[in-house]
Amino acid sequence: xxxxxxxSWSYVVDNAPVLWERTVEHAGVTIEAVAISAAxxxxxxxxxxxxxxxxxxxxxxxxxxxxxxxxxxxxILAPLLGIGRTPVLVxxxxxxxxxxxxxxxxxxxxxxxxxxxxxxxxxxxPGRMLVQVAMPSALPSIVAGLRLATVSTVALVTVGVVxxxxxxxxxxxxxxxxxxxxxxxxxxxxxTILLALVLDLALWAAGRALTPWLRRRTA
Amino acid sequence: MxxxxxxxxxxxxxxxxxxxxxxxxxxxxxxxxxxxxxxxxVGAAAAxxxxxxxxxxxxxRGAGLVVWLTNTSRALPTLGIILLLAxxxxxxxxxxxxAAAFFAVPVLLVNTYEGVxxxxxxxxxxxxxxxxxxxxxxxQVELPLATTLVSAxxxxxxxxxxATIPLAALAGGGGLGQVIAFGMGTQRYGEVLAGGIVVAxxxxxxxxxxxxxxxLATPAPLRVGAATxxxxxxxAPPRFDTGTV
Numbered sequence: 294x295x296x297x298x299x300x301s302w303s304y305v306v307d308n309a310p311v312l313w314e315r316t317v318e319h320a321g322v323t324i325e326a327v328a329i330s331a332a333x334x335x336x337x338x339x340x341x342x343x344x345x346x347x348x349x350x351x352x353x354x355x356x357x358x359x360x361x362x363x364x365x366x367x368x369i370l371a372p373l374l375g376i377g378r379t380p381v382l383v384x385x386x387x388x389x390x391x392x393x394x395x396x397x398x399x400x401x402x403x404x405x406x407x408x409x410x411x412x413x414x415x416x417x418x419p420g421r422m423l424v425q426v427a428m429p430s431a432l433p434s435i436v437a438g439l440r441l442a443t444v445s446t447v448a449l450v451t452v453g454v455v456x457x458x459x460x461x462x463x464x465x466x467x468x469x470x471x472x473x474x475x476x477x478x479x480x481x482x483x484x485t486i487l488l489a490l491v492l493d494l495a496l497w498a499a500g501r502a503l504t505p506w507l508r509r510r511t512a
Numbered sequence: 513m514x515x516x517x518x519x520x521x522x523x524x525x526x527x528x529x530x531x532x533x534x535x536x537x538x539x540x541x542x543x544x545x546x547x548x549x550x551x552x553x554v555g556a557a558a559a560x561x562x563x564x565x566x567x568x569x570x571x572x573r574g575a576g577l578v579v580w581l582t583n584t585s586r587a588l589p590t591l592g593i594i595l596l597l598a599x600x601x602x603x604x605x606x607x608x609x610x611a612a613a614f615f616a617v618p619v620l621l622v623n624t625y626e627g628v629x630x631x632x633x634x635x636x637x638x639x640x641x642x643x644x645x646x647x648x649x650x651x652q653v654e655l656p657l658a659t660t661l662v663s664a665x666x667x668x669x670x671x672x673x674x675a676t677i678p679l680a681a682l683a684g685g686g687g688l689g690q691v692i693a694f695g696m697g698t699q700r701y702g703e704v705l706a707g708g709i710v711v712a713x714x715x716x717x718x719x720x721x722x723x724x725x726x727x728l729a730t731p732a733p734l735r736v737g738a739a740t741x742x743x744x745x746x747x748a749p750p751r752f753d754t755g756t757v
Contacts, residue, residue: 361716452591478592
């Protein structure tokens with residue numbers, strides 16, 4: 294190998310299929326983890342905002358799990374769940390949980406009390422109030438949480454390499470083992486960052502589409 | 513290696529062996545090394561980020577930079593950066609400290625910046641009216657008011673660095689991550705599990721100790737409990753942090 298360049302277009306061209314495969318794997322596990330996490334965290338956030346006494350124990354527990362480093366968590370989960378995709382997915386769900394939960398609770402806490410009062414005056418029950426009034430008001434904060442969770446999940450997937458399922462992280466580590474193949478590590482790192490930006494942008498656009506009333510206000 | 517539960521048993525047998533802890537290169541020595549590397553990384557990051565954040569917050573410049581830095585640092589895969597450093601010839605504990613410090617800077621910078629920026633404008637005005645110079649306002653008014661956020665940032669940073677260092681073991685760095693990396697390499701999953709437990713326990717213990725330290729470092733009137741007692745609607749102080757590692 295003449296030299297060991299940091300950037301190599303021929304590496305990208307020659308390895309396009311495997312790069313694409315790893316990127317799809319990476320994006321797939323990210324999206325699945327954030328979706329599962331959101332399905333748990335958003336209802337839990339609504340529950341916590343309704344029953345305040347729950348917020349201490351629930352947020353505390355989730356924060357403790359968040360403190361455990363990903364490498365350690367994957368290492369603990371792997372012997373119990375087996376090597377591969379499952380421990381990575383479970384670990385990622387745990388990490389995304391805190392971010393989404395925190396933003397859901399914060400979003401619901403900032404709903405204008407006058408709006409809630411108006412809805413109560415119109416005869417809205419607690420369920421309808423939550424779904425039709427509180428949740429739409431909290432939506433920007435929830436979307437912000439989803440974006441944050443997605444971006445950090447994309448970066449975290451790479452650590453999954455320790456249990457054999459790291460998406461683009463596999464390429465980084467393979468390049469490292471393969472006599473420090475710089476182009477491979479660099480390409481995989483840049484692809485990871487790019488994937489984070491693309492998913493972030495997609496969520497931003499989705500959030501914008503879901504909250505047309507905010508656009509009109511700022512326009 | 514007879515049953516799936518064998519891994520858990522192995523982990524406990526390994527952790528229960530006194531030699532595991534006390535031998536040269538044992539857990540105690542690795543923990544010491546881990547903490548030394550953490551101190552070096554946090555020290556380096558703090559020496560850069562706290563003065564810079566304080567100055568930016570005081571002068572009101574660089575808001576865009578700070579926002580950009582926090583957002584971008586979330587998207588950076590730590591493992592990729594560590595492996596890139598290794599491929600560039602930076603190996604071992606020094607490289608690990610550099611990488612960990614690199615990821616610690618944004619958190620500290622943002623927290624210091626926001627803390628100084630968010631100091632009560634009335635207090636700042638009063639200080640100026642008393643004839644304080646810019647430097648004295650920063651040191652005697654703004655920074656003390658920023659203690660809550662700066663100490664929250666330090667706590668997040670320290671825990672984050674303790675959590676980042678094990679990753680570097682994959683690239684030949686030291687510290688407790690070696691146990692996990694070595695176990696993976698030799699397929700001794702009991703040790704992998706044990707290493708994971710030890711690293712997780714260290715992080716949780718340090719976070720708990722720092723939570724107490726953070727409370728002691730915060731002047732009594734600025735404590736969360738004090739604020740909510742005075743004004744019911746007082747918002748909780750924001751805690752800026754980057755993604756986990």
